[in-house]
Amino acid sequence: MSSHQSILTETNMRTIGLIGGMSWESSVEYYRIINQGVRARLGPLRSAPLLLYSVDFGPVEQAQHAGRWHDASAILCDAARRLQAGGAEAIVLCTNTMHLLAGDITAAVPLPFLHIADPVARTARQQGLRTVGLLGTAFTMRQPFLRALLEAQALAVLVPPEEEQDALHDIIYAELCAGIVRAASRDVYRRAIDALAARGAQAVILGCTEISLLLQQEHSALPLLDSTLLHAQAAIDFILDGEG
Known part of the structure; x- marks a missing residue:
């Protein structure tokens, strides 16, 4: 042979x-x-x-x-x-x-x-997390299809207020999906993470597969759960x- x-x-x-x-x-x-x-x-x-x-x-x-x-x-x-x-x-x-x-x-x-929710929830449990922030498109942040699965794993899920959701959503569609990565947009995401931390988030889920093109762990004070990677x-x- x-x-x-x-x-x-x-x-x-x-x-x-x-x-x-x-x-x-x-x-x-x-x-x-x-x-x-x-x-x-x-x-x-x-x-x-x-x-x-x-x-x-x-x-x-x-x-x-x-x-x-x-x-x-x-x-x-x-x-x-x-x-x-x-x-x-x-x-x-x-x-x-x-x-x-x-x-x-x-x-x-x-x-x-x-x-995609299964490895994210599993990793959050392994890390002993109880409260997580969720960033993604407005569809993902506003509708329950992802949040409900995470909450069923005993995770409290926080999302930004709607006005901030709109800004995050626009960056994804107008920039990241087009291969555009801007430092100013990274700052928008970093501020959203800081606000979630102030509300009690112990980590943040990057709940859109494009966000990791913009944001890596070095850019966040909170641990990041990258849904693409997981x-x-x-x-x-x-x-x-x-x-x-």
Whole structure:
């Protein structure tokens, strides 16, 4: 048997299907983190078996802001079906906001769905946290689809006041999703974190996959729970589960 055939025989990794493009700026981070994690665990020439379906964010964003969630659902469920047809063994939705439609996706395909809230809540519990701040899009901060799952894990979740939410939301869509990173916008986020700390937050969840493009731990007095990183690490665990 050739060494190439031996490698194929010995690889027991599972294939993840990534629904990305919302925005692709953060989808790149998923691809990077997952592959770096597999390489770190298995060796310098190893990489992750991944399928990526990257949607056109324009129609999704329009549907979000118009409240046409059924249209956005159709796009994501189609993506999930395509990934299943391509051989994906689980679905990772590379965005916090669109987890509002997690139920639609799980109904559309009979594959494990790695929910972004699960590794975030698990990490918060491991760190002994009781009260956390949540930053993200206005959809994520105002609607219960993410908060409720965190609160079900005995976490108190604080969000900024609505006027501040609007400013944070605008930075995500007008700047970070377009690959624009500005120091002035980082200061807006830092002030929001300071205000959450003053209200009792022990840590802050970066509940939008773009925020970590702008804000790292060095910029925050509070510990940061980066949902992108934690979600990608959960994907690595799933991929390598068969490797023993």
